[in-house]
Amino acid sequence: MSTGFTAAEVRRAVDAAADPERVAGLRRFFKTGPGEYGEGDVFVGVTVPQLRAIAGRFAALPISEIEALLDSPVHEHRFAALVIANSAMARAVKPRSYDESAQRDLVEMYLRAVRGGRVNNWDLVDVSAENILGPWLLNRSRNLLDELAQADSLWERRVAVLTTFAFIKAGDPSTTIELSARLLGDRRDLIQKAVGWMLREVGKRIDRALLIDFLDRHAPDMGRTALSYATEQLEPALRAAYRARR
Numbered sequence: 054m055s056t057g058f059t060a061a062e063v064r065r066a067v068d069a070a071a072d073p074e075r076v077a078g079l080r081r082f083f084k085t086g087p088g089e090y091g092e093g094d095v096f097v098g099v100t101v102p103q104l105r106a107i108a109g110r111f112a113a114l115p116i117s118e119i120e121a122l123l124d125s126p127v128h129e130h131r132f133a134a135l136v137i138a139n140s141a142m143a144r145a146v147k148p149r150s151y152d153e154s155a156q157r158d159l160v161e162m163y164l165r166a167v168r169g170g171r172v173n174n175w176d177l178v179d180v181s182a183e184n185i186l187g188p189w190l191l192n193r194s195r196n197l198l199d200e201l202a203q204a205d206s207l208w209e210r211r212v213a214v215l216t217t218f219a220f221i222k223a224g225d226p227s228t229t230i231e232l233s234a235r236l237l238g239d240r241r242d243l244i245q246k247a248v249g250w251m252l253r254e255v256g257k258r259i260d261r262a263l264l265i266d267f268l269d270r271h272a273p274d275m276g277r278t279a280l281s282y283a284t285e286q287l288e289p290a291l292r293a294a295y296r297a298r299r
Contacts (some may be wrong), residue, residue: 060121063137066107067129071097075273082130083174085281090207091174100177101127121166123166131171132180138163139184158287160189167201171218173208175243177213181211187219195228202232207241214247218254225254226263233267235275249275249282257286272298 075098083141099107114122114137138159145155155231161184166172172181190197201213214236217229224265229251236248256264264283272295280299285293 058118059110060114060118060125060134062075062124063107063111063114063131063133064127066102066110067127067133068097070099070103070107071100071129071249075100079128081109082246083176091189094128094174095126096128101132104129104133105136108140111137112140114141116155116162118276120162120166123162123171128174128177131166131177135172135177135181135185139181142185142188156189159185167209167212168206170206170208175211178211179209183222186212186216191219191223191225193250198228198232201234202235207243210236210239210241210244211247214244217251218265221251221254221258224259226259229255230267233279234271237254237271237276237279240276242278245276245278246282248290249279251283252279252283253285256283262278268295272296275299 055204062065062138077094079096079098080086080094083091083094083096085094085096112132114272116138119134119141121137122137125131140161142206144157145159145175146150163172172178186197198213198216201209201216204210204213214229214232217232220226220228233248233252236244239245239248252264252267255267268280268283275283277299284295287295
């Protein structure tokens, strides 16, 4: 049954909350200048709390309209679309409203958006990957993440890493460890940060010994940023020892 909500309504709600004075700062923060990773992205000046509130009002937006919203050139429109998609996936995986068909549709929509360059900044990846791909892949083959991790696109590779946050929260560090080892040579800053962050979470949420074992084997080959993030919560002397091995 149709909710009656449309992508156009969400766009209007986001635009109504826009503050043009925020735009210049957002452009700098998300690196939209020539040659930067967010080059050319368009902002209207809406805060994340505002976007989450708007997304909550349209949580029942149909999947086809979520995808239409993801087609917008405006960053905040796409952020709202992904938050709405998160809500849709959360409903579809709950026992009382379990809907595997809806889950599949959301995953396929998300992958089209990722591969089509519409999930094209770190905040868009980080708000969505673990919440959309994570539940779908938790008890399925994770070959998709291998494919994404080998993609030319920075954002596809970050999606692969950040999806594993869902597995970490479920107590499974295996894919995080595997992808982190595979991406050791990737020196893009946003991949370095993602890998280090997820490794840190393995040590924090699952088992510190797993992090220590990874560092014992791979610290000399890790990039400075990944190593810094991964060791952030270790005691100073141990942190310094690992960093000295580079």
